[in-house]
Amino acid sequence: MTERSTDIEQLMRQGHDTGDYAPLIEAIPYARMIGLELKHLGEEVIFHLPISKDNIGNPVLPALHGGVIAGFMEQSAMLHLMIAMNSSAFPKIIDFSIDYLRAGLFKDTYATCQVWRQGRRVGNVAITAWQTRSSEPIATARAHFKLG
């Protein structure tokens, strides 16, 4: 357990130093399963979910499973907080609320996060996910995390 947390700390530090968080994401099984990626645009961070057939819910449209979109957004918010706080501790989810605005089609999906409040104990993060353009989000979500 301690060994593992040291590993995570090291991967996080490495991410902060090099800007490459891929090894950290690789160490989180759920993030790896859905195929989450992180990209930098200048100092901004953007999260990317490339298309994967395993993420499909409705096979007729076809559309991404709403739960995968939510999981992608929750994981994005977690990583965003960790990067913003320069922390290697995983924030713990308190609650998560998502509004689905458009069908999440079988396309690449992107997410950006906004930390509205980072207290000592709790963080509040808003997440927006889109496919075609950021002005037409497929979902917006809000999460509270317990910090530290």
Add this chain to the structure above:
Amino acid sequence: MSEIEKRCQNFLSVLRHCQLLGMSVEHADEKGLVLRLPYSEAIIGNPVTGVVHGGAITTLMDTCCGISTVCFLPEFEICPTLDLRIDYMHPAEPGKDIFGFAECYRLSPTVIFTRGIAYQDDRNEPIAHVVGTFMRMGKPASDGTLARSIDGGAV
């Protein structure tokens, strides 16, 4: 297996991501639906503790609330999720399966209100409470592929 259980089973079986997670119908009747999400390495969110990722629980509960409409509607209708909220009471215990229960507590002509819980050993000690709202798009008209595969051509 009851007719309702069979229809829920059919619904679940067409959802590829749910098959990947190994989800199954535990029980279904006119009062609601119970799904099972087996514990697996792939859905771990915290590699230090082995606790399951919230995203997997959201997927379980979105699916459970969505399919629970089958228990309350006479025929299959496409009901996309409008919104979903999850409140975590405590983290899921690593190594144990997670169950989701959901029911529809109000059916209006345009919207269905659902609620549910996620739990492990004891249904009275939920790991999460959930509410979800679903749109009623009506019975599928021209392309009834999904409806046929769920209602088994009974309609």
